[in-house]
Amino acid sequence: MPIKSFFRRTLKKNKPLFFVDNYEELKNLEAQISKTNIIGLDTEFDWRTTYFPKLSLIQIVANSKLFLVDCLTIDPRKVLKKYIENKHYLKVFHSVRSDATVLSKCMNIHAHNVFDIQIADQILSQSNIRSYGKIVKSFFGIELKKSETNSNWLKRPLTQNQIKYASDDVDFLIEIYSFQKKELGKIGLLEQAFIKSEEEAVLGNSSLKKLRLKRQKNSLSKKDQKIFLWREEMAEQENVPPTYIFKDKYIKHLSKIEIEDEFAKKKILKILGDSLTTENFMKRFL
Secondary structure, eight states: OOHHHHHHHHOOOSOOEEEEOSHHHHHHHHHHHTTOSEEEEEEEEEOSSSSSOEEEEEEEEETTEEEEEETTTOOOHHHHHHHHSOTTSEEEESSHHHHHHHHHHHHOOOOOSEEEHHHHHHHHHTSOOOOHHHHHHHHHOOOOOOTTTTSOTTSSSOOHHHHHHHHHHHHTHHHHHHHHHHHHHHTTOHHHHHHHHHHHHHHHHSOHHHHHHHHHGGGOOHHHHHHHHHHHHHHHHHTSOHHHHOOGGGHHHHHHOOTTOTTHHHHHHHHHOOHHHHHHHHHHHO
């Protein structure tokens, strides 16, 4: 079936929108999730000045209804954990690794049984990774406004533009999944999409230091990796970005400093900028 015909028939416009900022609304959300076996999810967060992300919203589409869960006002983990971790419920994401990372680090919720429409889109189109906005436009001809991507998600009240942006990010997930499922099934690649989606979720559920080391491991020596993880541990303890401790470019510089160097301490201090941290580094690595 052509994409346009499929979506004319299946797209449910004007889904009701609920802002979940109290426990009565949370009960309503749970009631709607319990009536279905598939939900779409997304998150909005701030991750600029801390080691761990600061979760603002969890957006959910369930039973043809949209929910924005205000995580600054209520703690939804008791309700959401049992569904997001339950393998009997399918969770649809776009770029699941990012959202799985945020959910696992902020809520101790580990997503299982997931489907990533970005991965499915790449398999079907045999093209480069596409943003959610581009996928939506290719299916619906709708141009999503992305001006709120870097807005302040920790400020309340949220603006109407932020609310529209956040709800748009989950509004189309289920319909896109339904189409992709049919097309992948026709060519025998549905299972591959599920496997790759689950692999991405597993990475997101991993510790941040493991995830970050994986990205750079091939370019780092064994000593470099130990220094990298030491920096991660300090950043985690202080809840600051690792680059606040020292920048990536200095890892190899620190790795090359030897105890025999009469200027070793001075060189390390210049990079780390703190005498106690310098002493700890020297005890551990020299």
